[in-house]
Amino acid sequence: MPRVDTHREPMPKLEPSARRETFEEVAVGYEQATAEHEASRCILCPRQPCVGGCPVGVDIPQFVKALREKDMPAAVRILKSKNSLPGICGRVCPQESQCERQCVIGKLGAPIAIGRLERYVADWEMAHGPVAAAAPTSSQPSGKRVAVVGSGPAGLTASADLAKSGHQVTIFESLHTPGGVLAYGIPEFRLPQRIVKTEVEYVCSLGVEMRLNWVVGKTITIDEILSDGYQAVFLGTGAGLPQFLNLPGENYGGIYSSNEFLTRINLMKAYLFPSYRTPINIGQVVAVIGGGNVAMDSARCALRSGAREVYLVYRRSRTEMPAREEEIENALEEGVIFKLLTNPRKFLGNDQGQVTGMECVEMELGEPDQSGRRRPVVKPGSEFVMKVDTVVVAVGTTPHPLVPSTTPGLTVSAHGTIAADEGSGQTTRPAVWAGGDATTGSATVISAMGAGRRAAAAIDHYLRKGTGG
Amino acid sequence: MHRILRKEDLTPSVHLLEIEAPAIARKAKAGQFVMVRLDEAGERIPLTLADWAPQAGSITLVFLEVGRETNMLAKLCAGDYLTDVAGPLGQPTHIEKFGTVVCVGGGVGVAAIAPIARSMNEAGNRVVSIMGARSSNLLFWEDRLKSVSHEFIVITDDGSHGRHGVVTQPLKEVLERAPGPDRVIAIGPAVMMKFCALTARPFSVKTIVSLNPIMVDGTGMCGSCRVSVAGQTRFACLDGPDFDAQDVDWDLLLNRLRTYADKEKQALEMWRRQCASAPAREGESSGHAQG
Ligand SMILES: Cc1cc2nc3c(=O)[nH]c(=O)nc-3n(C[C@H](O)[C@H](O)[C@H](O)COP(=O)(O)OP(=O)(O)OC[C@H]3O[C@@H](n4cnc5c(N)ncnc54)[C@H](O)[C@@H]3O)c2cc1C
Ligand SMILES: Cc1cc2nc3c(=O)[nH]c(=O)nc-3n(C[C@H](O)[C@H](O)[C@H](O)COP(=O)(O)OP(=O)(O)OC[C@H]3O[C@@H](n4cnc5c(N)ncnc54)[C@H](O)[C@@H]3O)c2cc1C
Ligand code: SF4
Ligand code: SF4
Ligand code: FES
Numbered sequence: 001m002p003r004v005d006t007h008r009e010p011m012p013k014l015e016p017s018a019r020r021e022t023f024e025e026v027a028v029g030y031e032q033a034t035a036e037h038e039a040s041r042c043i044l045c046p047r048q049p050c051v052g053g054c055p056v057g058v059d060i061p062q063f064v065k066a067l068r069e070k071d072m073p074a075a076v077r078i079l080k081s082k083n084s085l086p087g088i089c090g091r092v093c094p095q096e097s098q099c100e101r102q103c104v105i106g107k108l109g110a111p112i113a114i115g116r117l118e119r120y121v122a123d124w125e126m127a128h129g130p131v132a133a134a135a136p137t138s139s140q141p142s143g144k145r146v147a148v149v150g151s152g153p154a155g156l157t158a159s160a161d162l163a164k165s166g167h168q169v170t171i172f173e174s175l176h177t178p179g180g181v182l183a184y185g186i187p188e189f190r191l192p193q194r195i196v197k198t199e200v201e202y203v204c205s206l207g208v209e210m211r212l213n214w215v216v217g218k219t220i221t222i223d224e225i226l227s228d229g230y231q232a233v234f235l236g237t238g239a240g241l242p243q244f245l246n247l248p249g250e251n252y253g254g255i256y257s258s259n260e261f262l263t264r265i266n267l268m269k270a271y272l273f274p275s276y277r278t279p280i281n282i283g284q285v286v287a288v289i290g291g292g293n294v295a296m297d298s299a300r301c302a303l304r305s306g307a308r309e310v311y312l313v314y315r316r317s318r319t320e321m322p323a324r325e326e327e328i329e330n331a332l333e334e335g336v337i338f339k340l341l342t343n344p345r346k347f348l349g350n351d352q353g354q355v356t357g358m359e360c361v362e363m364e365l366g367e368p369d370q371s372g373r374r375r376p377v378v379k380p381g382s383e384f385v386m387k388v389d390t391v392v393v394a395v396g397t398t399p400h401p402l403v404p405s406t407t408p409g410l411t412v413s414a415h416g417t418i419a420a421d422e423g424s425g426q427t428t429r430p431a432v433w434a435g436g437d438a439t440t441g442s443a444t445v446i447s448a449m450g451a452g453r454r455a456a457a458a459i460d461h462y463l464r465k466g467t468g469g
Numbered sequence: 470m471h472r473i474l475r476k477e478d479l480t481p482s483v484h485l486l487e488i489e490a491p492a493i494a495r496k497a498k499a500g501q502f503v504m505v506r507l508d509e510a511g512e513r514i515p516l517t518l519a520d521w522a523p524q525a526g527s528i529t530l531v532f533l534e535v536g537r538e539t540n541m542l543a544k545l546c547a548g549d550y551l552t553d554v555a556g557p558l559g560q561p562t563h564i565e566k567f568g569t570v571v572c573v574g575g576g577v578g579v580a581a582i583a584p585i586a587r588s589m590n591e592a593g594n595r596v597v598s599i600m601g602a603r604s605s606n607l608l609f610w611e612d613r614l615k616s617v618s619h620e621f622i623v624i625t626d627d628g629s630h631g632r633h634g635v636v637t638q639p640l641k642e643v644l645e646r647a648p649g650p651d652r653v654i655a656i657g658p659a660v661m662m663k664f665c666a667l668t669a670r671p672f673s674v675k676t677i678v679s680l681n682p683i684m685v686d687g688t689g690m691c692g693s694c695r696v697s698v699a700g701q702t703r704f705a706c707l708d709g710p711d712f713d714a715q716d717v718d719w720d721l722l723l724n725r726l727r728t729y730a731d732k733e734k735q736a737l738e739m740w741r742r743q744c745a746s747a748p749a750r751e752g753e754s755s756g757h758a759q760g
Contacts, residue, residue, distance in 0.1 A: 174688050175688075176552070176555070213554060213555035214555075215555055218556065218558055220496075240689075242690065244702065246702075251702060251725065252724075253724060253728035256693075259691045260692055263685055263690070268685070273732065274732075274736045274739055277510055277511055278513075281729065352724060353725065354724070400688075
């Protein structure tokens with residue numbers, strides 16, 4: 001067995017002090033030499049367990065091999081034959097729990113940095129101009145039309161696959177910019193909008209028609225789509241309905257859902273106000289409530305938008321935080337102050353109805369609950385007041401009721417998720433499939449893409465064979 | 470991109486735009502609104518569907534110049550384009566044969582009440598319309614509202630046209646009649662709707678208002694438009710904008726409307742300065758450039 005190189009190339013990053021001033025991307029990306037060195041560590045194992053860890057089955061050893069042989073166009077083609085959004089995935093996939101977790105080198109040292117290499121290949125293509133696509137598996141036009149609702153990762157992946165299979169695809173997107181959470185949620189400093197734009201353009205270049213500002217359930221219903229000449233529908237509507245805490249005072253001005261806060265900043269570019277005309281109020285002291293990736297993104301956006309102090313208020317301890325370790329570290333490096341084992345009880349406001357403070361209690365960890373995490377319980381007599389002038393509530397989202405409530409025959413679960421077969425995405429309504437956050441609740445970009453891919457295969461099968469998936 | 474087919478200045482500060490939007494025109498119902506984004510840097514603002522023509526594929530919006538977006542909109546002309554128009558959003562107004570319906574429109578709210586009065590008329594109701602404005606030069610669509618009403622009252626704060634006073638006075642008189650009206654619908658500035666609610670309260674007649682909180686997406690994904698109705702938080706863009714006037718927490722609505730007052734003022738002043746320094750260019754090419 002050859003000696004294994006366990007030195008993983010670190011990701012160059014902007015200095016924490018510089019980051020507070022800018023929305024520029026934090027992770028700078030590999031240089032050619034570092035990328036080639038990282039690629040050389042891969043032993044191209046024939047069993048390729050890494051591929052099984054990727055929900056869209058990227059041919060990892062093959063693209064890594066092409067990279068180290070300096071055949072970049074080949075690397076691009078191999079990558080894109082399985083993943084239509086590599087620049088996005090290379091940046092935001094939780095690789096540590098997916099492909100990289102299965103990498104054999106990980107048993108001896110640090111696994112191959114698959115995500116970073118994927119990003120390197122995607123960025124190379126963006127810098128050098130589009131590589132001619134590999135021949136689509138079936139370029140024969142099928143004469144069938146498919147409607148895709150939502151342009152998030154699930155919808156984009158389903159569309160790309162369906163278009164490659166020869167179907168005519170139309171995406172209906174309610175917002176004015178495509179991308180779903182990639183456009184309105186994940187901030188510029190983690191995922192620059194130009195990357196999303198380029199990869200959306202790639203999907204459109206496959207022949208996909210993008211209809212923006214089409215709110216399905218309002219502008220058009222699923223029934224109307226199906227009687228308008230579309231033979232099948234894929235619902236990739238995400239989980240975009242914000243949840244609140246239902247505490248007294250929660251409607252004071254200056255209290256935002258994470259969706260509103262991030263949408264104002266990312267989609268509407270409120271950090272460039274007044275050149276961009278959507279305002280946002282970011283005071284001196286901002287409290288973000290929650291402990292997931294969305295809370296980290298909100299806190300880091302608040303810092304970059306001029307807040308003096310940003311607190312992250314979370315009711316359990318750091319161990320239970322659902323956010324990725326990397327994001328927690330980035331937030332701490334940038335100066336986000338963690339207020340752990342703390343829970344808000346009520347919000348305080350001034351006579352103008354704007355938030356001025358938050359009454360909190362301290363928590364202790366008790367017995368494990370159903371999720372296996374120790375349950376936080378209130379410490380008696382621990383009430384205290386935090387002075388804040390902006391609050392972001394980042395405690396989760398659920399699927400939006402608009403499409404289910406206007407589509408007869410579509411069953412939803414008690415949590416509002418659309419009921420669909422896990423393998424094919426077939427819903428309870430004939431000719432309608434669903435996948436991504438709409439069926440699972442908030443999950444990940446790559447799991448949404450995996451669901452989009454599986455549904456596209458089922459829809460293709462249905463359209464060609466004329467049978468249900 | 471949505472082409473502006475026609476522009477009309479209804480008063481010096483209230484303007485009408487007829488816009489190409491076939492998909493929206495096909496589905497529009499009285500009481501619904503659209504979200505408009507003027508250009509790439511623009512805010513998304515809600516505007517009520519004042520009219521629509523499914524055959525011609527057009528919708529009509531009427532707006533008052535208040536801040537930067539509406540001032541910029543006012544500069545557009547026929548042939549210009551709006552970058553984004555999404556809709557029709559919100560729940561349509563509940564139209565039914567109730568008997569006698571009072572439709573109160575204040576200020577630019579007249580544009581929103583007109584299609585409702587028309588639909589109520591078509592549904593077989595006796596429509597009593599009350600139209601109010603600060604002064605005669607702010608009145609518009611008097612004939613249009615009159616033509617769909619069985620009884621029509623116009624009133625101005627300064628008495629320059631019609632009766633002298635505010636809309637709650639004739640509203641109270643109509644409510645005091647025997648038999649009284651079966652339903653009241655009031656649309657206008659939040660303060661006006663609040664006082665209409667107070668006026669109607671002793672008469673226990675169902676009173677509907679169309680709330681106008683600040684919105685971002687208009688589709689239920691942000692919560693900016695949250696209002697408190699009967700003690701419950703509701704999203705005006707999704708559950709409304711129509712709500713029972715007696716259940717609305719008016720102070721909350723008024724406070725939330727003030728959230729960005731400083732920033733909006735700053736933005737409007739900045740824009741006015743820009744216009745002053747380049748008046749000719751602004752007037753001619755804004756909008757054309759995006760076509
Ligand atoms: C702030 C934030 C950060 C995140 N960070 C990460 C990360 O780092 N890594 C990761 O893997 N995951 C991350 N996630 C989760 C990930 O973004 C989602 O799991 C993923 O985007 C789900 O994809 P989707 O296609 O199912 O839905 P979405 O991305 O939500 O897209 C749904 C689309 O459907 C549209 N739509 C909804 N209803 C309608 C309708 N009625 N008509 C027309 N269009 C409609 C929406 O406007 C939207 O564009 C993050 C999420 C958030 C909110
Ligand atoms: C469902 C709905 C339907 C509406 N329909 C119409 C319509 O048909 N015609 C019309 O002229 N206006 C309508 N409005 C109000 C309109 O959206 C606002 O006037 C507009 O957003 C102001 O934008 P601006 O940039 O010009 O002003 P801004 O600079 O944003 O605001 C200037 C001032 O106007 C007030 N304001 C801000 N937003 C709103 C708001 N949403 N409602 C009321 N006052 C506000 C505030 O006091 C603010 O200080 C509607 C609002 C809603 C929610
Ligand atoms: S798409 Fe994500 S999971 Fe798949 S190989 Fe790339 S980084 Fe890994
Ligand atoms: S498991 Fe690791 S070493 Fe093996 S092919 Fe995959 S990336 Fe390379
Ligand atoms: S405007 Fe965003 S939820 Fe209503």
